Amino acid sequence: MTIVSDDFTLLSLTEIGDRIKRGSISSLAITEAQLRRIARLEPDLHAYAQVMDASALEQAKVADEEIAAGRHRGPLHGVPIAVKDLCWIEGVPTRAGTLVHGNFVPDEDATVVRRLRQAGAIIIGKTQMTEGAYSDYHPAITPSVNPWNADYWTGISSSGSAVAAAAGLCFGAIASDTGGSIRWPAAANGVTGLKPTWGRVSRHGVFDLAPSLDHIGTIARNAMDAGIILAAIAGSDPKDPTAAAQPVPDFASASRSGVGGLRIGFDPGWNSEDVEPQTQAALAAASDVFSDLGAHMVEIRFPDVSQAVADWVPNCAVEAAAVHARDFAANKDLYGPILAGVIEKGKAVSEAEYQQILLRRAIFRRDVEALFASVDLILTPVQPFAPLTLAAIATLGEQPDLIARLQRYTCPLDMSGHPALTFPAGVTKDEMPIGLQLLAGQFQELTLVRAGAAFQGHTAWHQRHPGKG
Template structure:
């Protein structure tokens, strides 16, 4: 993304040429990958022509000008349908742009399409939708729910994509597809014009081929917003300009027991290699003890369920027959939860957040796996409903940091013996996204995992 942006700014490549090339690639690969809910070809070509015309007149909007990207189909684009992974009959034409879409347009980005996702951004795709296919191996999971964003970015159908994460939906697809995923602090990006799953758990972030690209995208969409009073007021750093500061002296926390307990050999080896790489770059490792996550993981589902019931209150009663079984079940769980039980969840969540906050004051970032096992096959995923212990294991390193709202970055860290990508994550204190981009860029300056592509 950053490289293409420089070429476009120098008029060495036109935005129109880049956009036409991607549309041709989408036409070739999308029938097999199903990454997009909607390809906005005509709009994208018009935006590319406008970007080229502005650059020719000396109007420069920044490093994203003329670069084709995608947005997850939770985000409103005026005049275009928003599906949110729901049944076709529940799609609605947006009358305005989401705040993040408006900011992307102001930055001169070309919006090439809207990426597919699981139903309502929860854990399963609606029966009317063909799920995205993993470009590395179609028999393997693409992650949820930002699977379309991960597939499109990995397969070279866009230069980056907007994504969201409520329980792991940036980190799982980033790891499964071999791309970089940046989940910022809760509230760092406005949620105005973004369909909700669970308001206090939903994090809007970015997916890209590199940490620098992910940081560039975040810098464009982040910031306060009068239309979303929960959006944070803190100034937005220039993540891209800070990306080359290196990690010498950076204190990276490691809970060796938590990182290795019931973790498969390939994942453990990836984590060990990441530690060795950061050590060679000058980072300092600090032994830490992560607070017990068991209750936080158990509380995530009912917490998400009651907020999903609120998010779907206006449509669920009237259109229940158009909802899939899994999303219906979580909404019903939320509707049945008592106020007393919900209050207990909130109190436990606040206590857990406080413990993690205190831990993160002692270090700069924390290093953990994204998941404790090798990439999952589609057959594994289909059996998850009957294996609650496996679900909890999958959520071990993701859900806790949605419950606390802390930022994370997922980085490609290796491949399995079967040739499937794997990823690990760094976690930072509140509003520590600049550290994550900096650490990710340093790691990627001496490794090439993020440069591997699944398709020619």
């Protein structure tokens, strides 16, 4: 057996995929190394709901045989990838962080899983998540732990995916974002998250939280890797009528494009009001990098997000109540208090109130899209304060103003459906990662990956690791 150093498990997806293609590393050897690392670190990090050791090793053997026979499928072939536990995998329990789905074993793969398999990826396990993809873990489930510092927040629902990517427990992961659940975990764990346009990726075989808000996307160590995974899973799907038919771009070409001539908007008021100094400093430094690379920084005025933030909770709640109607009525005692509370809140929203929310969403979506007539991208924080401790997060329920501040840069983009890329862009005085965000027009993910790759080609924030274990 070839022994592969753990150092290889911290390479980028692109690098490891190239080595597997060239035959300098076998898929089986790197999968074995990944599983050894998971076995050592997972007891402390709780990134996985289930590690799929046996099937991953079998997939890796098949990948090596195919590649040796000249049937290389692309950059994901033979590379271990994790899948958030709200995505169905045939024959594998899919619980979505709940007890109510504790006995559910799908008889088919989610479309995203099927497409990963078609690309030759090795499905190494299912990552842990908050209950039903809402804001907190079920009390019976152990939360994922931030690999940088166990006293800090890991973000919300896709926390397991981000922890696994940051700690070298996979080379990338499927994630989802309904109110910020790709972007908060990516920022908190120092990795890169790509929330695509709503509808870019099929939701067939993915447990819903709020269907009109749910975005299926990717978390990886850099923008190119996130884009490569997105390229594999995106596209129309006859099993999901909401999956968009727009052509899927060649994200691999993005690294060669640079940002010369791109117009990057920024709203100086929105980016600074109640934004703590460390995050403002990271924004200023990122602006300088983009300018040095040839982008034009353009001052803009972003639409007021206060109503969109206020509308997000009732919008999500109504849809969550509909999604869980049958299970909640039959098994309410299996629900944790946070998800149960939002379902009850959704049941109390009137038809008239919900209709008004939908109308305001349409106006907000139009106003956001209009900005991209004058700029290509918009640079913002992910959150207005430094990485949050678990102690601070524990007080959020008592501070509605703090919750609204936290949601200010994430929820509006789920309400409008626009794509966003979160990337590491600095560290705090306590050596915790600071993440920033680029926004783009509908279906302009290629521009996001292009800009992210350019930034990461001239900075090293994405190359920091929380420890080699």
